[in-house]
Amino acid sequence: MEISAQFALNKKKTWESDLLTDRFNTHKPMDEIHPDAAVNIYVGWPALFEQIKYQSDFLGVKSCNILDFGCGAGNFCKQLHIMGHKVTGIDHSEALLEIARAHSPKEITFVNNSILDDKNALIHLENRMDVITSIHSFDWIEDTKSVVSTLSSFLKKDGIFLFTIFPKSHVRDSIKINDLFEDFDSAENPTKGFANFDGVKVPTFIREPSYYDEVFEGLGFEKLLEFYPPFPKSFFDRYKWHGSKKPEMLILGYKKN
């Protein structure tokens, strides 16, 4: 099949995230945002903003080139843009990207791409980025090695790669209390199963930090960060949270040598 025909087919593919647009839309008044998405705002964003600030100070620049992979509805990209960065968001869900574009200034580039199917379309990004971020997207991808390898080629030397995944302890605890995660290969050592978002079941892959250490070290990166930010009390004060209270995010960071 011609590459362009394959690309057109991919564009029409429906992803699970197309069915979760309301749940992942953070362009709403705070009290109306789904708690699953609000966790990112309360727990993940501040830690990532802090690391990005360290990176701009390290580079001695006010504005970094930042790529957010699995950008979803794009509010994280928008906040980075407001801080003065040049931002590109990539996601394979056109439904989420439509929300992102509708709520964002046109200076932010939003690209529909799954990386796994059409990485050649992104070749112009090679060696361009100071920072790559990804919030809870690798949990949904089986072949993360290829995705990380392609994304890392977009980073300049000294660029940093920051991402969040579910810590195994959070998934184990969630399985115990029957929240979100189900049909896992093991309750004690969950590696493959599903996240069930009120009937939308998304295949989910849980990995130890050591897995990513090996992948990134193999690509010539050094480790910067392994951080399990706790839920702030203000989150529980605002949202009804029935899930596990064990840290919901593991933030990993690596620097390209």
Ligand SMILES: C[S@@+](CC[C@H](N)C(=O)[O-])C[C@H]1O[C@@H](n2cnc3c(N)ncnc32)[C@H](O)[C@@H]1O
């Ligand atoms: C849990 S959502 C997180 C969205 C966003 N980062 C946020 O924090 O709100 C995971 C996102 O990853 C995207 N995604 C998953 N696999 C992808 C792939 N192979 N290529 C591009 N996007 C992908 C999904 O479409 C979805 O928007």
